[in-house]
Amino acid sequence: MYIxxxxxxxxRQIKQAASEGACSLRDLTRELGLGTGCGKCVPAAREVLGACLMSQASAQQQPDTAPATQIWASAAR
Incomplete structure (x- = not known):
């Protein structure tokens, strides 16, 4: 969807920029030119960026259980 x-x-471009390290509207403006025209996109862009950053933060907080599962599976054999 066009923002x-x-x-x-x-x-999608905003999400890609966030995955590559963009963490502020200023970063999006610098990388994508977003918000430099009429400015009506700024609230929607903030919302998309915020959702991406929250998703990334929650993904980092979840422990990776795959190695422990593999260890227990190996020990059970």
Whole structure:
């Protein structure tokens, strides 16, 4: 979905930028040109970026249980 019509920036591009380290609207403006036209996209861009950052934060907080599962499976044999 297009977030910034002036610069043709989509939500996918915002998500990609967030996965590559963008963590502020300023980063998105610098990388994608977002918000430099009429500015009506700024609230939607903040929402998409915020959701991406929250998703990344929750993913980092979840423990990786795969190695422990593999250890227990090996020990049971």
């Amino acid at each position: 910034c019509v002036c610069k043709a920036v989509t939500d």
